Amino acid sequence: MRTIRFLLQKEFKQIFRNKALLPLLFVLPIVQLIILPLAADYEIKNISVAIVDHDHSMYSQQLISKIGSSGYFKLAGYETSYANADKLIENDKADLILEIPTGFEKNLVRENQQQVFIAVNAINGVKASLGSAYLNNILMDYNSDLRLQWIRPERYNPAPVIEITSSNWFNPFMNYKFFMVPGILAVLITMIGSYMCALNIVKEKEVGTIEQINVTPIRKIHFILGKLIPFWLIGIFVFTFGLFVIARFIYGIIPLGNILLLYGFLSIYLIALLGFGLLISTYSETQQQAMSIAFFFVMIFMLMSGLFTSIDSMPEWAKTIARCNPVTYFIDVMRMIVLKGSGFKDIRTHFIIITLFAAGINGWAVLNYKKTN
Amino acid sequence: MDSVTLNNISKTYNKKKVLAVDNVSFSVGKGELFGLIGPDGAGKTSIFRMLTTLLLPDEGTASVDGLDIVKDYKTIRSRVGYMPGKFSLYQDLTVEENLNFFATIFDTSIEENYELIKDIYVQIEPFKTRRAGKLSGGMKQKLALCCALIHKPTVLFLDEPTTGVDAVSRKEFWEMLKRLKQQNITILVSTPYMDEATLCDRIALIQSGKILSIDTPEKIVEAYPGKLYAVKSEKMHQLLKDLQAFEFTGSCFAFGEHVHLSFKDDEKDHQPELLNYLEEHGHKHIELQQITPTIEDCFIKLLKS
Numbered sequence: 313m314r315t316i317r318f319l320l321q322k323e324f325k326q327i328f329r330n331k332a333l334l335p336l337l338f339v340l341p342i343v344q345l346i347i348l349p350l351a352a353d354y355e356i357k358n359i360s361v362a363i364v365d366h367d368h369s370m371y372s373q374q375l376i377s378k379i380g381s382s383g384y385f386k387l388a389g390y391e392t393s394y395a396n397a398d399k400l401i402e403n404d405k406a407d408l409i410l411e412i413p414t415g416f417e418k419n420l421v422r423e424n425q426q427q428v429f430i431a432v433n434a435i436n437g438v439k440a441s442l443g444s445a446y447l448n449n450i451l452m453d454y455n456s457d458l459r460l461q462w463i464r465p466e467r468y469n470p471a472p473v474i475e476i477t478s479s480n481w482f483n484p485f486m487n488y489k490f491f492m493v494p495g496i497l498a499v500l501i502t503m504i505g506s507y508m509c510a511l512n513i514v515k516e517k518e519v520g521t522i523e524q525i526n527v528t529p530i531r532k533i534h535f536i537l538g539k540l541i542p543f544w545l546i547g548i549f550v551f552t553f554g555l556f557v558i559a560r561f562i563y564g565i566i567p568l569g570n571i572l573l574l575y576g577f578l579s580i581y582l583i584a585l586l587g588f589g590l591l592i593s594t595y596s597e598t599q600q601q602a603m604s605i606a607f608f609f610v611m612i613f614m615l616m617s618g619l620f621t622s623i624d625s626m627p628e629w630a631k632t633i634a635r636c637n638p639v640t641y642f643i644d645v646m647r648m649i650v651l652k653g654s655g656f657k658d659i660r661t662h663f664i665i666i667t668l669f670a671a672g673i674n675g676w677a678v679l680n681y682k683k684t685n
Numbered sequence: 686m687d688s689v690t691l692n693n694i695s696k697t698y699n700k701k702k703v704l705a706v707d708n709v710s711f712s713v714g715k716g717e718l719f720g721l722i723g724p725d726g727a728g729k730t731s732i733f734r735m736l737t738t739l740l741l742p743d744e745g746t747a748s749v750d751g752l753d754i755v756k757d758y759k760t761i762r763s764r765v766g767y768m769p770g771k772f773s774l775y776q777d778l779t780v781e782e783n784l785n786f787f788a789t790i791f792d793t794s795i796e797e798n799y800e801l802i803k804d805i806y807v808q809i810e811p812f813k814t815r816r817a818g819k820l821s822g823g824m825k826q827k828l829a830l831c832c833a834l835i836h837k838p839t840v841l842f843l844d845e846p847t848t849g850v851d852a853v854s855r856k857e858f859w860e861m862l863k864r865l866k867q868q869n870i871t872i873l874v875s876t877p878y879m880d881e882a883t884l885c886d887r888i889a890l891i892q893s894g895k896i897l898s899i900d901t902p903e904k905i906v907e908a909y910p911g912k913l914y915a916v917k918s919e920k921m922h923q924l925l926k927d928l929q930a931f932e933f934t935g936s937c938f939a940f941g942e943h944v945h946l947s948f949k950d951d952e953k954d955h956q957p958e959l960l961n962y963l964e965e966h967g968h969k970h971i972e973l974q975q976i977t978p979t980i981e982d983c984f985i986k987l988l989k990s
Contacts, residue, residue, distance in 0.1 A: 318789045322778065329777050520773040524832075527737045528790050529763040 315530060319538030327512075327542060337508065341500045341550050345558045349492045359443040360388035362397040362406035369417035371458075375428075378454055379410070384446045401433045408432055408443050420458070482651045493563050494646040495619040497554045501547055502613060502639050505582055507606050509543045509589025514602040517593070532682060540586045547582045548575070555650075568653030574645070577659065580666050581642045587674035588638075594680040613639040638669045686751065688840055688871035689713040689736060694745035696731050696894075701743075705731040707894035708745070713873060713887075718866050720885030721875040722980070728894040729875035730770060733844045736873070737767045750839050763791065766838035768829045770845040776818025780809055780828055783817050784835060791836030801868060802831045805861055823854035830861065834870075841865070843874040847881065859884045879981035890984050897987040902980060909978040909986060911935070911951045915943040916959075918968040927966045931959065936989060943972075945982060 328334060361379065365372050379385050388406040391397040400406035411429035420426040430447055434440040483490045516522040525535060559565040567574065589606070596602040616630065617639040623631060634640050641662045648654035656663075690712040696705045706728045713719040721729045734740040736749055738758035747754045752761050774783045784806075788795050799806070809827050812820065817828060826846060833841060843862075847855040859881065862872055866886075874885065882888045883902045890897040890905070898905055916937075918924045925944055928937045933955045937946040948955050956973060963971050978986075 314792075315790060318786065322775070322782075322786050325782065326775065326777050519776065520769060520771045521775055523739065523769045523771075524767070524773040524787075526739055527762055527765065527767040528787070529759065529792075530790050 315534045316537055316541075319530070319534060320541060323512075323538055323542045327546075333508070333511075337504060337546060337550070338553075341497075341504070341554055342558060344500055345493065345496060345554055346562060348496045349489050349563070356439050356442045357384055358386050359384055359408060359439060359446070360400075360406045361385045361408040361410060361443075361447070362389040362391055362400045363387065364391050364394050364397045364409060364411040366414040367412050367416035371417040371420060372412045375412070375451075375454055379447070379450055382446070382450055384443075398431075401431070404433075406433070407436070407439055408447060410447065489563050490565060490651060491647055492619075493559050493565055494555075494650045495617075495643045497551065497559065498639065498642045498646050499614050499617070499619060500554065501551050501578070501582070502585060502642070503610055504550060505543060505547050505585035506589045506592070506610055507603070508546070509540065509586045510592040510596075510602045510606050511599050512543070513539050513590060513593035514596055514599050518598050533678075536590065536678065536681065540583075540590065543586055543589070544579075544582050547585075548578065551578055565650065567650040569649035570655065573656055573659075574649045577642070577645050577649075577663065577666065580663070580670050581638065584638050584666055584670035584673055587670060587677050591673055591677035591680065594677055613637050616640070617643050619643055638666060641666050641669075686715060687712040688715045688717070689719075689747075689749050689873065691732070691736075691747040692745050694732070694735065694742045694747055696728075696735060696740065696743050705894050706735070706742075709891075709894070709896055710745075711889055711896060711899050713871060715871055716866060716869045718862060718872045718874070718884075718886045720882055720888040721873065721891055722877075722879060722882050722888050722984070723875075723891035724877055726893075727891045729891060730844055731894075732891075733767070733842050733873070733875060737765055737842055738762060763836070764839050766833035766836070766841040768833040768841075768843045768846055770848060772825050772829060774817050774825075774829060774832060777816060779814050779816055780820070781813040783828060784831055787832040788835045793836050795835065798835055798837045801837055801865075802834050804864060805834075806831050823850050823857075826850055826854065826858060827861075830858075834865070838870065840871045840873065843872065845875055845877065847876060847878065855881075879979065879984060882980040888980070890980075890987060892984075892988060897984070905980060905983050906978055909983050911947050912975055913978045913982055914946045914956075915940070915972075915974055915976045916946050916963075917943050917970075917972040918963065919970050920968060923966075924963070924968060927963065927968070931962055933958070936985070938985065940981070945976075947986075 327337075363376055363379075365376065376387075380387055385408075389397060389400050391400070394409070394411055397406065397409045397411070401409065409429075409431040411431070413426070413428070416426055416428070428451065430444055432440040432444050516525070555565075555567065588609075592602050592605050592609075596605060612633070616626075616634045616637050618634060619639075623634045623640065626634060645654075645659050645662050648659055652658075692710050694706055694709045697703060698705055709728075709732065721732065723729055731740065735742050736747060736754060738754055738761050741755060749761050750764050752764075754761060775786070778786065784795055788798075805827050809820075809824055809831070812824065817825065820828065830843075830846070833843075847858055850858065855878075862874065863884075866872060876882075885902065887899065887901050888905065889899040898908070900908070916924065916928065921939070921942075921944070925937065925939055928934055928944055928946055933948045933950075935947045935949040937944055939945075960971060960973060
């Protein structure tokens, strides 16, 4: 215990003297938590729509003003021919074209149905798919308005219709920040844990100090603990700061679930991550190597964690990768506890899996550490 | 009792492709200042790393302070002091913090063994709040020696302690070692500088992982077969070429401002013949005299035989 105390003292002195690392440890999470959620906004507004109205009727006017008033669309042009509207797309001035055919009103009244044409600029996939979905919604809405006007209410509706209305649980206003911020915080902790830990250990190798340490009676396990504990504490500190200062005061996120449960999970998660850092350090000789390896994995961890895209919509093989990714479980748990207020029973599987991760990665790292030294 | 013994130690690298240490055996007595002398890549560091339990030998056995380097590595680590060739202290800790750190992990304190390091430490004490990384080369060396001594080791391993240190600091360093010897600490030191060999009690000349000779520096010099001459003239480059072409030349090589020369056989005095030969080849101001060989001469002789 005495040895560990001195090792920790040494370690903290070195960390707090590192003029390049220290700001990174504390400033980076703050800046990223403030900036990143803004970049991860999935709500798309200001979709430019070009309209080609061949009908010039009252109904087509109504439809157009309904689109304009929805708040999502911006009228980029009111063209007389499709070719002209197409030019707007080519010049990147419009994202969507809505073409209303001649006889729109007439057919609608007489034949009770009509088709409109939507062309989408799919270069920005998200914008295109969301834009056309919004537009479809508006058209549907418009459609039902018409039906109310036209069809005399009968006692029994001859054609049964199922109308879907949804309510958003746990995040009633679908505020994307509520689920992005906890996720980004999870990724930040991951980055700090794995990078810093791997770099710190490899630095001893690179500078050669590990030679001097190895001829002393310090046991390997003490040395490893002396390396992991400081970053475990820093991880917890940064997390606390992110959750109780930034998430709370900037985004107004107040965790619903049990805080102790969240910290319990974080503790095990950090052990797994630091083990991962240790593992990287056993395979690399220089800080540059360690950084590159860590970067490679953290990148995959981040993109395959369900932070930006839903894991359920990934192909099977990608789901397998996501399941082998500790970050997936942490983001999941973060969202469950913070937004949903889940209890231990709900995240028991997560706990088991992350404990296995921690044991597995650390076991591998320690074995490899002993072998290479 | 011998402090360090090696029995037929071999070490290979790269899956037995590179032979670094080849069947080396020697022993060092207690309180001896023993020098391992050889050029870069001779296997000095490998031997030191094996003796300090950082590396396992492929073959052979060795003991330090009566303890086996494989079985009792833990006990050895608490008894030996090791100063690697590359500065290996924490550059971002101060002089005092480094010393304190190494004292505490050996379960001792600076005060407890202050006597041992006093002579050396007083020289760096004025800089004790300076970070180790900001010290000059000679200062770093002194600090590293203090850190290697702070737990009062019985055997001290110094791997090329004077490489990259200026001439004055080198001299000082060897004086420090002599004082340490009086404390009955066994010291093994490796160096590529032949001129430092005479400062050791005994030396081992090593080349390509093999020991060429082990003895006191005096005896190694005495064992030099035949006579050695130093030759000098105005045209040194031409002189070396002409000497190589001379029919009785055994070996000749440039050594500082002279050419060191030995004849094929020493039964007959070839000096007058040589002088004539050189004058015929247009050399002026020729100096020729017999000299006592240095360790370097012995080393080169051993390499050739």
